Amino acid sequence: MKKVLKVFAVLIAICAALLAALVAFLQVNEYKPAQEEETVPEGMGEKTVREGDTLRVMTFNIGYGALDQSQDFFMDGGKNVNGESRQKVLDNMQGIADIIYGNKADVTFLQEVDRDSKRSFSIDEAEYLMEAYPGCSMTYAANFRCAYIPYPFPAIGKVEGGLVTLNQLTVSEAERISLPTSFSWPVRLCQLKRCLLVQRVPVEDSQKELVLVNLHLEAYDDGEGKEAQTQILFDFLEEEYEKGNYVIAGGDFNQMFDDIGLEEYPLTDVSHFQPGSIDTSSLGEGWAFVNDTSVPTSRLLNEPYDPQSENTQYYMIDGFILSPNVTMEQAETLDEGFEYADHNPVMLEVALKEGENQEDRS
Numbered sequence: 001m002k003k004v005l006k007v008f009a010v011l012i013a014i015c016a017a018l019l020a021a022l023v024a025f026l027q028v029n030e031y032k033p034a035q036e037e038e039t040v041p042e043g044m045g046e047k048t049v050r051e052g053d054t055l056r057v058m059t060f061n062i063g064y065g066a067l068d069q070s071q072d073f074f075m076d077g078g079k080n081v082n083g084e085s086r087q088k089v090l091d092n093m094q095g096i097a098d099i100i101y102g103n104k105a106d107v108t109f110l111q112e113v114d115r116d117s118k119r120s121f122s123i124d125e126a127e128y129l130m131e132a133y134p135g136c137s138m139t140y141a142a143n144f145r146c147a148y149i150p151y152p153f154p155a156i157g158k159v160e161g162g163l164v165t166l167n168q169l170t171v172s173e174a175e176r177i178s179l180p181t182s183f184s185w186p187v188r189l190c191q192l193k194r195c196l197l198v199q200r201v202p203v204e205d206s207q208k209e210l211v212l213v214n215l216h217l218e219a220y221d222d223g224e225g226k227e228a229q230t231q232i233l234f235d236f237l238e239e240e241y242e243k244g245n246y247v248i249a250g251g252d253f254n255q256m257f258d259d260i261g262l263e264e265y266p267l268t269d270v271s272h273f274q275p276g277s278i279d280t281s282s283l284g285e286g287w288a289f290v291n292d293t294s295v296p297t298s299r300l301l302n303e304p305y306d307p308q309s310e311n312t313q314y315y316m317i318d319g320f321i322l323s324p325n326v327t328m329e330q331a332e333t334l335d336e337g338f339e340y341a342d343h344n345p346v347m348l349e350v351a352l353k354e355g356e357n358q359e360d361r362s
Contacts, residue, residue: 022150026189031145033193037176041137041199043130045168047106050204051354054329058105059250059318060345061216061298062096064114064161065089065125067342073301074152075220077272081154086121093125095340097132100166103334103347108133108166109214109250115140118157126164136166141176141197143216149190163197163214163251172209173200179232182218182225194218194229196236203246203352210352211240213249219273226255226276234283237321246352247323252298252343253278254317257289261316264293268313272300275317286324291316291346295333298343305338318346327351 049055066089072078083089100108110129114120130138142162149156165174179194197214215233218225233249240247255276256262267274280289291297296314303311322328330349338344 022148023186023189026147026186029147030189031142031193033142033176033178033195035178039139039141039174039176039197041139041167041171041174043137045135045137045170047168047170048204049169049201049210049352051206051208051352054349054351055107056103056105057107057109057212057248057250057320057348057350058100058103058345059109059111059214059252059320059348060096060100061111061252061318061341061343062093062113062125063341063343064112064117064120065092065096065123065340066120067301068092068340069305069338071301071342072303073342075273076300077302081152081156082119083121086123089120089123092340093123093128094132097129099334099336099340099345100129101133103345105347106168107212107248108136109212110164110166111214111216111252112161113140113164114159114161116158116160119159120161125161129164129166133166136168137171139165139167139171139174139197139199141195141214142193143195144192146190151190163195163216165197165199165212165214167199167201167212169201169210171199172202174198177236179217179229180225182221182228192218196233198236208244208246209240210246210248213237213247213251215249215251215253217252217254219254223276230255230278237287237323238284241323241325245323246326248320248326248348248350250318250320250346250348252318256316257291257319260289260291261293261296265296265314265316269311272302272313273315275315283321288322288324288326288328289319290322290328290331290348291319292331292333295335295344297333297346299338301342318343320346320348322350325353327353
């Protein structure tokens with residue numbers, strides 16, 4: 001009996017030492033971005049923009065090319081952890097590239113784009129999409145960088161991914177702005193470090209800029225993280241508008257706009273992911289919150305996609321925020337049937353109002 005207890009004690013000691021070593025490794029290698037970091041676009045868009053111009057903008061969470069209609073995901077009540085196969089991810093990326101190229105947006109906001117992750121077989125998806133859409137720049141901002149994520153089983157492993165903006169317009173400056181994290185140590189070590197990816201496009205024959213903000217806000221938190229990140233986003237948008245700039249923010253908010261979409265897509269099972277709700281009045285008069293409820297923008301990954309299943313849950317969590325000097329002409333959620341990703345892309349057509357200046361809003 002003493003020998004058994006001794007062996008048991010040794011095994012516990014070894015496990016504790018391995019766990020301590022893993023935590024130490026993750027601590028040393030934790031991604032700690034600065035509050036603001038310059039990020040340099042690859043390539044160069046050649047289009048220019050003037051007051052009165054009309055632009056097409058897309059937002060699309062591509063689910064790192066691995067969350068197609070045949071997949072589920074363990075965080076949503078499913079079983080899968082990583083992509084099915086390298087070839088399947090490549091097939092999905094080709095389908096995603098075809099959607100992006102086929103809609104020919106001037107600006108494309110992308111979320112969950114991997115560059116070197118085990119879950120997507122180390123495919124550089126940012127470069128893949130840039131090469132598939134010539135004539136644009138590609139700007140990347142990491143929001144998920146971890147040397148090794150040890151859970152669940154099989155482990156997620158190494159992750160490098162984030163936000164990508166493809167832009168046919170000429171970008172003068174781009175930066176990554178950190179958002180507060182919702183998680184404390186040690187959980188924080190393996191969590192996303194959310195951010196805003198901001199681009200500035202000069203508006204010709206004026207002192208104004210078109211400020212483009214790509215975002216992906218917190219998902220699996222208690223709600224406080226989303227609220228804190230949303231407030232920082234709002235403060236930034238208002239500051240840029242007060243400078244006289246045009247502002248377009250788009251992405252995956254993991255929240256609804258004033259519960260818009262609940263009537264069409266009720267939340268039937270509270271045990272699954274529940275999006276937050278943004279009080280749009282808190283941003284001020286004249287701002288537009290834009291999405292299209294005719295088609296859901298996201299689905300729950302509790303099971304492979306089956307539109308006839310009673311367990312299928314839909315969400316309206318992707319869209320845009322427009323400053324008062326940007327006019328929404330048209331918005332459409334593209335019904336791609338979640339074929340290549342667990343989100344549908346949202347297309348937006350806007351016009352930049354002419355003649356408004358700082359004195360008009362003071």
